[in-house]
Amino acid sequence: MEDEEQAEKNMHKEGRAGVLSTAGHTTFRSSNRSKVPLIICSFIAIFIVLAGIAVLTIWLVYRPRRPNFRVISAAVYQLNATSPPFMSTAMQFTVLTRNPNKRLSVFYDQFSAFVSYKNQAITPQVTLPPLFQEPKSTVALSPVLGGAQVPVAAEVVGGMSMDEAYGVVGLSLVLTGKLEYKAAAGLTIIKTSIGHYRVYVKCDFFVGFKRGLIFGPMPLIGSNDLACRVDV
Missing domain, CATH: 1.20.5 (Single alpha-helices involved in coiled-coils or other helix-helix interfaces)
Structure with missing residues (x-):
């Protein structure tokens, strides 16, 4: 037990x-x-x-930096503001764009340009060819704008006629498109994370007119007005 x-x-x-x-x-x-x-x-x-x-x-x-734009010359071959509500113009500009980056190239795509007067377009929008810019380099652009009639408001026609009679016309060259930064060797640095930037360039300047002269190269008035505003 x-x-x-x-x-x-x-x-x-x-x-x-x-x-x-x-x-x-x-x-x-x-x-x-x-x-x-x-x-x-x-x-x-x-x-x-x-x-x-x-x-x-x-x-x-x-450290990407914004490119710089400057208008250095303007030629007006036609400026007809006497047939409202249409205006016909023909102009050519020389614009310098500088890439201030030491290690990055700049690629412009879908670039277009037009001229405006008092914030209203007076030329058709023209598409510019793609542009690749090396680091610390300067490139000259010479777009030819106008050639076709553009509908404008009556106050634009009146203001243009008054400015011509006075001898000074204020214009704006507008450039829009896409911008992409690339390394000097061609390898894209920020494309995968940020993609393309939208770029908007506006160059405000004054052109001097003299009555009785044939249209052609016009003097740019005011050195402070030549630099362009760049928004990226």
Whole structure:
């Protein structure tokens, strides 16, 4: 009898130990599973921080700067503001664009130009060919604009006639398109992250007219008016 009671006690002890061992194993596995999402989130956070540091480093090294535009000459071959509501003009400009970046080239695409007077277009919009500009370089553009009649408001025609009689006409050359920065070796640096920039260039200037002279090259008045505003 004593042997049977001892055996039964041993079986109870082994059963309890098994339950405790199983419970501990279950608790350990449950704890490991709860740590997995935390580890994954930590890896993602570290990756995002490292990627941000890399992008910031590239940006600081290359540091894209806006290009510069200047109008240096203008030629007016036709300026007919006497048949409202239409105006016909023919003009040619020489524009210098400079890339001030040391390590980045500039690529212009879908570039177009037109002339405006008092914020109203007086020439049709003309598409310009794509332009690739090397670092620290200057390129001259000579767009020919006009040649077709453009409908304008009556106050535009009246204002143009008065300005011609006075001898000074204020005009604006507007250039719009897309701009992309590229490394000097041709590898695109920011295309994948930012893409193309929209670029808007507006050059406000005054042209001097003299009555009785045939249209042609006109003097630009005011050196402070030659620089263009560039929005990228």
